[in-house]
Amino acid sequence: MTDVIDVAADHPFGLSALPYGSFSVGGGPRRVGVRFGGYVLDVAALADRLRWAHADLFAGPVLNPFMAAGPDAWATVRADLRGWLAADPDPDLFTPLADVALHLPVEVADYVDFYASEQHATNAGRIFRPSGEALLPNWKHLPVGYHGRAGTVVVSGTDVTRPVGQFRDPEVTFGPSRRLDFEAEVGFVVGVPTAMGDRVAVADFERHVFGVVLVNDWSARDIQAWETVPLGPLLGKSFATSMSAWVLPLAALDHARVAPPARDVPVLPYLAGDDRAGLDIAIEVTIGGHVVSRPPFATMYWTAAQQLAHLTVNGASLRTGDLFASGTVSGPDRDQWGSLLELSWNGRDPVTLADGATRTFLADGDEVVMTATAPGPGGVPIALGEVRGTVRPAQV
Amino acid sequence: MTDVIDVAADHPFGLSALPYGSFSVGGGPRRVGVRFGGYVLDVAALADRLRWAHADLFAGPVLNPFMAAGPDAWATVRADLRGWLAADPDPDLFTPLADVALHLPVEVADYVDFYASEQHATNAGRIFRPSGEALLPNWKHLPVGYHGRAGTVVVSGTDVTRPVGQFRDPEVTFGPSRRLDFEAEVGFVVGVPTAMGDRVAVADFERHVFGVVLVNDWSARDIQAWETVPLGPLLGKSFATSMSAWVLPLAALDHARVAPPARDVPVLPYLAGDDRAGLDIAIEVTIGGHVVSRPPFATMYWTAAQQLAHLTVNGASLRTGDLFASGTVSGPDRDQWGSLLELSWNGRDPVTLADGATRTFLADGDEVVMTATAPGPGGVPIALGEVRGTVRPAQV
Structure with a gap:
């Protein structure tokens, strides 16, 4: 009081x-x-x-x-x-x-993670497929995504234990992940459910989505790389996903609406019509208090309205508490990339922190904090809730 | 009464x-x-x-x-x-x-689908990567799997509407799936939860898993093929997954325990020790009353005990109601393959039904029924609950 x-x-x-x-x-x-x-x-x-x-x-x-x-x-x-x-x-x-x-504000139903930043998908393609096209053929036709583990979504402030698992380095190895990473993302929380068979049009986004959170999609790159073919990530992601303790209502972001980037491949009609569905959210990521990236959400190729339309076009129902996240937010400039995978170019280029220490991936004890602001009325910025987490040593 | x-x-x-x-x-x-x-x-x-x-x-x-x-x-x-x-x-x-x-017997928490049949993974590899190795390098080292959509798990008897989506045929196309398929699977339901950081050893399987269901993992092969790189299936699966109305307690399957197939690649210690974790469940799949396959669950390379140990080795927690399914059950013989993808070899070899009609993939109106039995005491077989569903035309 x-x-x-x-x-x-x-x-x-x-x-x-x-x-x-x-x-x-x-x-x-x-x-x-x-x-x-x-x-x-x-x-x-x-x-x-x-x-x-x-x-x-x-x-x-x-x-x-x-x-x-x-x-x-x-x-x-x-x-x-x-x-x-x-x-x-x-x-x-x-x-x-x-x-x-502060506790998890939402009982999460299903959790879907997208891959909606062109810069992030391009960086990942260049790192993992250096001899091929950076973007895969489907990427500009649909918002690529996958289901994550709803049961391990945790609230900001929860410590994250370094996961143990198997990976190749170069032989098949078992032990604590050596390539633990963060991913800076924006998440959207569904309020109003739908029945199976219903589709949510791009224009109906605000009738179903209640609000916005920041998300850290912790990723063990070595575990993920080994397990991921052909069905996608599982244990490389499922150990923890952190979300902010505060859910900002969509209504608070009226002044943050922007046009998404121009689409250079025409989209199918069910994905069209989101001309003001971008959001000018400026994210900042720190490790141990040192800013390592400032990812600009306004640069995302696929909007949340398109993601929701895509998620439901096959008739899949929504439940209250469904969470879908944008995927790593990475802007065109190097200091705007939203993961250490990109910032260190998969370990090749260490990132220097303020105290002269360097990181290729996260060290035990690192505290990762993501904060964000967006334009509010009268030119006064508003804040999203932070998402904060400290890496604890593996339990072996 | x-x-x-x-x-x-x-x-x-x-x-x-x-x-x-x-x-x-x-x-x-x-x-x-x-x-x-x-x-x-x-x-x-x-x-x-x-x-x-x-x-x-x-x-x-x-x-x-x-x-x-x-x-x-x-x-x-x-x-x-x-x-x-x-x-x-x-x-x-x-x-x-x-x-x-009859209603959904379980409030499903997270849903994970594995890929544990060597014959199925081999068939899929031969179909989709005819010039490469049938099995990918990770397949015998870990049980490959992914998260599916818990919110669209439905009870046996629920009609399934043909999903609409985008796919290539050969151009990017939008419309009802042309390659709707079933997958015959066995699912396991978690009773006793774990905290984040806990691992469930192979030997502790029965302390956490309550029972067994049959699962039809409906799949739109064309939607799945287009969306699936690099993060795995999403809309090709998320429209519906059917499970039996009856959950058979593990205790009922004491007489069905068998040794799993010999593993020709040594497994890491956390996946070892499941010498009696196979289950001799005989599945039968019918379309319109005509038997199209008899998949033998005893042939599965990865056991459910290994799957649960793998799911939790990174510290991911379990919740009561978590459902994990085996992936398509396919035995070595052609009439034991658990999907039309395999039975028709991706549409090349139509399957003949009793009335002389043929199918490459499912037609509107087709009723798919999966039943199963397992050895019980005194040589008397026991039954698992059936999983039944009829394909309804797409809503366009």
Whole structure:
């Protein structure tokens, strides 16, 4: 509790952001909260006090019931929150951020990871297929992606243990991964489900997607390289995927909408019409506090609206809590590449950190932090929640 | 209700099988049931009546609470059921199978599909890489697999709509899949979860896996072929995966244990020690009532115990309801291949059905049924629950 809630008008977590999360205080129950400046607002308590029609949506520990309620409920609650916060909010309903524990805000249903950055796919192609075309033939026709492990999506702040597995170096070897990497990504969380057979048109994206998170798709490059043919990654990714504790509602990103890059291969009609579906989110990645990359999400070739249309074009249903991530965000410049695989060119070119230490891949003890901002109203940037994780030594 | 419960001693769903499922009668609530002969026993009602210590595990609509309770609870309940059924069971607690609706018995957490048949992987390699080695270099070192879509796992009896998508034929095309296929598989359902960082040793398989189902991993070969590089299948599989309504407890398969095939490449220690982890399950696949294949599960190169050890060796956690399937079961003989891809050699050799009709891939209206039996005590075979589905025309 605090005496007065004082959040500057240009605070990146001010009235224009208002992301939702799941918090607890002193080992108490998990509750839905909203971040406002350096505080967490207890939404369930506010909803009870104000006798909101939607109060029951906040009774549980995660956002899923609220996310399932749909765009009208999302808009009503956001307007009510902004009105109440802009007045003289009762400090009793807030806890300083430093005094709360943050939990996974969403019960994740299915998790899909895309591969939507042309620069990242080109870099990966050049590294792994140096004698072939950098982009594979399907890449500009459809947003390539795969299902990841929903059960190992963890909240920002969770330590990540270096995975053990088999790989070639050059003989078949078993042990801790020697090429542990991060991937800077933006994730989208589905609120409104669909039935099997339904397709979500590009134009209906906002009727189904509730909000946006940052994602670190931790990757063990050596394990992944050995297992990946012909069915794709499994253990090289499934040990952990970190997501931010705060889900920023799509509505907060109205000022961040941009046109995606020009498509030089025409897309099929079900993937067309997303002319304003890009998002100008500027990501920053640090290792041990040193900035190693600034990936620009606005450069992504495939938009989230196209990804959702693609995911459902075959009739696959959506569930509340489905999470789909963009794939590694890499911009055209070298200091915009979103993984150590690219930054170190698969280990060839070590990356120098501030203290003179170098990395080709992650070392035990490295803390990787991703933060991001986007344009808000009046030229004031808003922030996405960070995603933070420290590498712990392998358990052998 | 019925007057007397009369199940022959050699009934394939007799006292030695006793699979669990989820049923409802006349639009009533979903309840946990056990199949006994041609009847469904209301387990929750029995548990209440007999004041079982485990009665609360059967209060919900799915098996998850019971599965999470672990091997001691599974054994106690099975022994209690067998004792009660062998006496003079009260007909009031049974409903004829024809009068119930069957539902998905498990709330599926994550779904992983393996690729564990050497014959199937060899056939696929010969079809798709005719000039290369049939088996890829990793195949005998680790059980290759990938995550599928848990949200589109459906219960036997659910119609499957032909998916729409993009593929090359030979130009990039959009429309209903022209190469819709089945895959005959055996699935394993996890009961007891693990924490992140835990590994499940081969020897601990039965401490975590509750039971066995049949799976039809419907596949749109044309969609899959186009999307699959470099991250594996997505829309070619995600439209539907059918599983049997009945989960056969592992304990029922004690008499079906066999040695897996000899491994001609030594496995790493974490994959060793499964000398009796093979299962002699004989599958039969029909299209429109005509047998098209009899895949022998005993021939699978990688056992389910190895698959679970592999899935968790990197520290990935398990959740109650995790489903992992074997991949297509194909035996060495041509009439033992578990997909039309193989049976028709990717469309080259049409398969003849009983009425003289032929198929290269599935036609609208085709009903695919998979059944299976395994050795039981006293030489009396027991049955697994069937998995049945009819192909409906695409929605365009």
